[in-house]
Amino acid sequence: MKLKQTNNFIDFIKDITKRNLGINLRKLSVMNIELFILYIPQITDKDKLSNNIIKPILQYNKDIDINIHKIAYSIVYAEDIFIDNDENKILNYILEGKSVIILNNDENYLVANVVKVEKRDINLPEVENTLRGSKDAFTENFDANLSLIRYRIKDENLRIENFKVGKRTKTNVAVIYIGDIANENYVREVKNRLxxxxxxxxxxxxxIQKFILNNALNLFPQVGLVERSDMAATAILEGKICIVVEGSNIALSTPKTFMEFLDSGDDRYDNTYISVFSKILRIIAINIALTVSSMYVGIVSFHPDILPE
Structure with a gap:
């Protein structure tokens, strides 16, 4: 649906500002043309908005008439911008944190990504403690988590496919895998379930973990938790799928096998023989923990005759 008349712009802008959505309206006048910028101040980088968009627009003083394409390609400094003409998408763009620039004489509008979300710094892992492994753990920031994986895997076959999940939250979910290693059928199944x-x-x-399981009542889950970026990169390199969710400091790794729950964070960095020996000790310890108590009760209560005098 294209916006072709001035009244459509004005009515749409008035409707948004009256709905108490917390959206700010910045009105500019350039060469006798009214220009409107819609954004949410709490999740907008105001410095970028002012210096990269508003300032260059106001400083435009050439004889060529200003329009959306002129703004996008010759005026603003923002690096992540695109042009659209669907009126129904404008509100969604704004709620995602993007700034929308509308001219009253143009059927297109400009969308600029100047999102800024408050986030904590990358800290030490709390769940997956390690001696020799990396100390950078995922945070609640979606882009920061993806950058940690990109930093470790520089393969051209690395695939990052984005989904929006949740009718109201529209949460960004990234499915990350290596195209020529991961099982295509499994990748397709994960994406279908999302x-x-x-x-x-x-x-x-x-x-997400609950929705992609084969059976929620299964004793052994098929999806593992990943807090450290090096463990996520290792899982991806092994052909697994890593799922990063916006707002969560814990990523998911799938498929997960039972023996992987016995892994330690340092097994991949220690000497091979020591790592194998440590894993064997864990297997023995689990068997002892599960059987010795019951064997003791059985012997003392039901078969005391096998005890020495």
């Missing part, structure tokens, strides 16, 4: 999720909101990766 597309079928029908829920109001996703606020943590645990929501």
């Amino acid at each position: 597309k079928k999720i029908n829920i109001d909101g996703i606020v943590e990766s645990g929501y």
